[in-house]
Amino acid sequence: MSSTTNYILGVYDDEDEVLHAVGEVKAKGIKIEDVFTPFPIHGLDVAVGHERTRLPIAAFMFGTLGMICALSLISYTMVFDWPMIIGGKDFFALPNWIPVTFEGTVLFTAFGLVTTFCISNDLWPGNKTLPLDIRTTDDKFVMAINVDKNKVSAADIKKALKESGAIEVNVK
Amino acid sequence: MSHVVSPIREKLVTGGKSYSDVTHDICKQVEGEPTKEWKIAFGISCLVFIYGAYCLFYTWWQGIGVWGLNKTVGWAWDITNFVWWVGIGHAGTLISAVLLLFRQKWRTSINRSAEAMTIFAVLCAASFILAHMGRPWLAHWALPLPNAFGSLWVNFNSPLVWDVFAISTYLSVSLLFWYMGLVPDLATIRDRATTAGRKFWYGFFSLGWTGSSKTWARYEYMSLILAGISTPLVLSVHTIVSMDFATSVIPGWHTTIFPPYFVAGAIFSGFAMVQTLLLITRVVFKLEDYITIEHIEMMNIVITVTGSVVGIAYLTEFFIAWYSGVEYESYAFINRATGPYWWAYWMMMTCNVISPQLFWSKAIRTNLMVSFFLSIVVNVGMWFERFVIIVTSLHRDYLPSSWAMFSPTMYDIGDYIFSFGLFFTLFFLFAKFLPVVNMAEVKSVMKGVSSNFPAKKAKATKKTEE
Numbered sequence: 001m002s003s004t005t006n007y008i009l010g011v012y013d014d015e016d017e018v019l020h021a022v023g024e025v026k027a028k029g030i031k032i033e034d035v036f037t038p039f040p041i042h043g044l045d046v047a048v049g050h051e052r053t054r055l056p057i058a059a060f061m062f063g064t065l066g067m068i069c070a071l072s073l074i075s076y077t078m079v080f081d082w083p084m085i086i087g088g089k090d091f092f093a094l095p096n097w098i099p100v101t102f103e104g105t106v107l108f109t110a111f112g113l114v115t116t117f118c119i120s121n122d123l124w125p126g127n128k129t130l131p132l133d134i135r136t137t138d139d140k141f142v143m144a145i146n147v148d149k150n151k152v153s154a155a156d157i158k159k160a161l162k163e164s165g166a167i168e169v170n171v172k
Numbered sequence: 173m174s175h176v177v178s179p180i181r182e183k184l185v186t187g188g189k190s191y192s193d194v195t196h197d198i199c200k201q202v203e204g205e206p207t208k209e210w211k212i213a214f215g216i217s218c219l220v221f222i223y224g225a226y227c228l229f230y231t232w233w234q235g236i237g238v239w240g241l242n243k244t245v246g247w248a249w250d251i252t253n254f255v256w257w258v259g260i261g262h263a264g265t266l267i268s269a270v271l272l273l274f275r276q277k278w279r280t281s282i283n284r285s286a287e288a289m290t291i292f293a294v295l296c297a298a299s300f301i302l303a304h305m306g307r308p309w310l311a312h313w314a315l316p317l318p319n320a321f322g323s324l325w326v327n328f329n330s331p332l333v334w335d336v337f338a339i340s341t342y343l344s345v346s347l348l349f350w351y352m353g354l355v356p357d358l359a360t361i362r363d364r365a366t367t368a369g370r371k372f373w374y375g376f377f378s379l380g381w382t383g384s385s386k387t388w389a390r391y392e393y394m395s396l397i398l399a400g401i402s403t404p405l406v407l408s409v410h411t412i413v414s415m416d417f418a419t420s421v422i423p424g425w426h427t428t429i430f431p432p433y434f435v436a437g438a439i440f441s442g443f444a445m446v447q448t449l450l451l452i453t454r455v456v457f458k459l460e461d462y463i464t465i466e467h468i469e470m471m472n473i474v475i476t477v478t479g480s481v482v483g484i485a486y487l488t489e490f491f492i493a494w495y496s497g498v499e500y501e502s503y504a505f506i507n508r509a510t511g512p513y514w515w516a517y518w519m520m521m522t523c524n525v526i527s528p529q530l531f532w533s534k535a536i537r538t539n540l541m542v543s544f545f546l547s548i549v550v551n552v553g554m555w556f557e558r559f560v561i562i563v564t565s566l567h568r569d570y571l572p573s574s575w576a577m578f579s580p581t582m583y584d585i586g587d588y589i590f591s592f593g594l595f596f597t598l599f600f601l602f603a604k605f606l607p608v609v610n611m612a613e614v615k616s617v618m619k620g621v622s623s624n625f626p627a628k629k630a631k632a633t634k635k636t637e638e
Contacts, residue, residue, distance in 0.1 A: 016619075036384050039615045041616075045388070050389060059401075081325065099338065099415075100333070102404070103405075104337070110345045110348055110398060121390060123380055123381065137383055138195045
């Protein structure tokens with residue numbers, strides 16, 4: 001996030017407190033940019049107001065693609081390009097292809113899913129982005145509020161954060 | 173987080189740890205100088221690795237004629253070791269994927285090292301696949317690549333080709349799952365880094381992780397889906413390995429019980445290997461508060477269950493051999509138990525069927541020394557299981573004039589030693605440079621499972637409930 005943005009950070013030291021605080025701060029009409037935490041907190045994304053992720057749909061699509069690719073490759077090689085006579089059996093031997101098709105489906109799902117996840121969260125090797133407060137990867141929970149996107153004054157935001165139980169309020 | 177945890181559950185994290193204690197305890201070994209114990213252990217594994225690498229190089233240089241194979245026993249230690257390592261490689265994904273789906277919280281402090289172990293075990297298994305090809309530089313012929321032979325493709329009806337796909341998919345998906353699990357913890361190390369080198373490398377691999385609630389929500393979905401696809405994947409891998417044998421017509425191999433029997437055996441040996449490593453790791457890195465007696469006991473219970481499944485499979489095989497009325501099949505089994513390899517068979521029976529039954533006693537399954545000893549016994553037994561299945565089914569074939577015995581040469585043994593060298597060298601490197609316990613996951617289950625969680629937190633929980 002660019003350094004020109006004005007953030008007010010409320011620092012909490014407990015997951016239940018921050019989850020509770022999100023509701024309190026939002027009730028005062030303050031728009032929360034995001035909450036940074038050392039571990040996933042169930043219900044926090046909903047409380048902040050993020051939409052439900054569409055990753056499962058992406059995963060399903062990649063899986064389907066993997067299945068189609070595997071089946072196409074196998075049927076092309078085994079039926080069309082170089083059919084082999086094995087005990088006079090059908091060239092199109094679908095049951096025998098289940099294992100490789102399954103592995104192809106899993107492979108595409110896994111890599112497609114993780115790639116989509118990384119792209120959608122702007123994660124890539126060498127990305128130098130650091131958390132707004134680096135203690136959030138240790139034991140602190142930080143609520144970030146973008147002053148420019150809020151109609152509420154900075155002083156009121158700070159007051160609301162304090163009231164909701166923040167142990168520190170910082171400006172970044 | 174408002175977990176509902178039964179008060180009769182044992183605490184999973186002891187010692188009244190706070191979140192920052194977790195970070196500190198786990199990062200300590202990554203950030204500090206390597207300990208003397210680590211240096212000695214790593215040095216020994218490197219020596220073993222070098223000796224093994226020499227033997228493997230000699231095998232590749234001379235060809236597999238340096239092994240003790242003969243015209244009757246054409247597959248022996250190479251495939252025994254391969255199946256043994258792949259089996260061991262099942263526990264990590266099982267712990268991280270299946271136990272995630274079943275919402276077993278005790279997996280959080282052991283999944284990281286179990287997954288690492290999985291990856292290294294599969295690499296060891298792969299070394300035997302390459303070695304037993306005889307001409308490992310042509311290993312890519314096992315892949316469906318366009319080639320100069322009129323585009324002669326691989327045979328997708330063959331279980332050996334299925335195996336290539338299963339093992340390579342399993343290795344790459346496990347690696348991906350493990351790495352994505354590491355990202356938040358790498359970010360923790362990045363943010364604590366005091367040296368430029370550490371800041372750069374952990375920063376490079378932590379992908380710019382910030383831990384925002386949006387990322388975490390997606391991350392949880394991703395983990396759940398990866399767990400969902402890894403569960404059938406892990407079952408498929410050993411199923412397909414068993415089909416290498418089961419689809420053949422050799423008496424003793426040609427049985428439909430093989431897939432579940434192999435999968436149970438794989439989980440059994442994998443958990444035993446995780447147990448062995450955990451019991452060492454918790455002492456060396458002083459992680460007794462994270463890997464508690466409760467964890468050890470849980471692992472022992474899984475070992476008992478899978479050991480019993482394996483025991484039933486052995487008995488079923490025997491019964492079916494008799495019930496089928498096929499004399500070749502019956503002979504294969506009578507020969508296993510009473511023929512020249514009787515000692516291997518009874519070794520397998522004792523180690524795999526009888527020894528895990530000792531864990532019915534609570535005193536035994538919570539005793540660290542006994543657990544350590546039995547975890548090794550189980551893996552010895554599981555090695556013999558594969559040896560029994562492979563060698564005793566082959567060594568007396570249809571013509572008594574070609575009956576033979578198998579004796580390993582120093583290169584059979586040396587290549588096996590290589591895999592241990594590789595495994596432990598990689599494991600010690602992992603234990604030094606990466607966090608051995610998943611910090612983010614442990615923190616996420618601490619409330620409700622950590623003993624003496626600071627009083628302030630308890631108050632906050634109450635506030636939320638109001």
